[in-house]
Amino acid sequence: MSTDGEAIDGAGGPRFIYLIGRIDRGIRQDFETRLDAFGLTIPEYTALSVLQRRSGLSNAQLARRSLITPQSMIGIVSGLEERGVIVRKAKASHARVLETRLTPAGRRLLAKTDAAIQEFEDELLADVPSEHRDLLRQSLVAVMGRLQDRR
Amino acid sequence: MSTDGEAIDGAGGPRFIYLIGRIDRGIRQDFETRLDAFGLTIPEYTALSVLQRRSGLSNAQLARRSLITPQSMIGIVSGLEERGVIVRKAKASHARVLETRLTPAGRRLLAKTDAAIQEFEDELLADVPSEHRDLLRQSLVAVMGRLQDRR
DNA sequence: CCAATTTCAGAGTAACTGATATCG
């Protein structure tokens, strides 16, 4: 328990923005530690997860989906490519664009990592009634949509 | 609109952890820009907001509530103290503990900033039906509780 | 020539770990 007296929310409750920021920070450390066992960083794991769903995205597309710059993303995919978990191949119709895909090794790594992360997520959501979890996710997706649309 | 084809969530939908991380990143930039107009950083604004609700917290208490280390928090409060928006005074019963409080100038600054941030938050939540917003906040508070309890 | 992509280089923010001193 928190030893600082009051509950987490006072009158009116904390802002949405606070909650997102604090949860992100609180999660990040555990998340990093767990991923470390698989030799991955958070942005690396995130990129792999996106590629699993949407194979063949270019660096620029990955960056847009992740709400970071292409310059930031390039560092992530370069590292993953060196380690052989992804491959990048020039698009047939446009040699400048490099399509990114998971390798079999990448798929295996991701599968192992996913299992560990699923456990973590279940712990975090333990106090959110299961009938509310879909709505939580839906609401967060709606916020994501707002953010995507301003790029 | 996103130009990368598909909707934001594929089959099964994105993980809670992804959503938090990406929303946080997407928010951070706008948030920073808006706060810059008031000469505040995100952690500074967050600390001031916490102090408004819970006056008299020590550095260590502020750090715990924010899920960061006291070493990280000390840099934030030191800056705020120099600028005269907070004061720190030794606790009567324990000279080692410095109780932190907003100054009148700090209160004024926070009031102005809050108004601008409220607008931002309303924009983000525009696509979340108002009858779901309370539930969203409740769920996030539940997750926060889980994180607090493991310190 | 323009727009999009890729990618190198440098800068900055915000957090961390480690260590030291003080107080009750």
Added chain:
DNA sequence: CCGATATCAGTTACTCTGAAATTG
């Protein structure tokens, strides 16, 4: 002496802006 607090110092992780080359 122990536990909590405060705080200095150094380090790391992730992202950014700027700039240049390539392609259609």
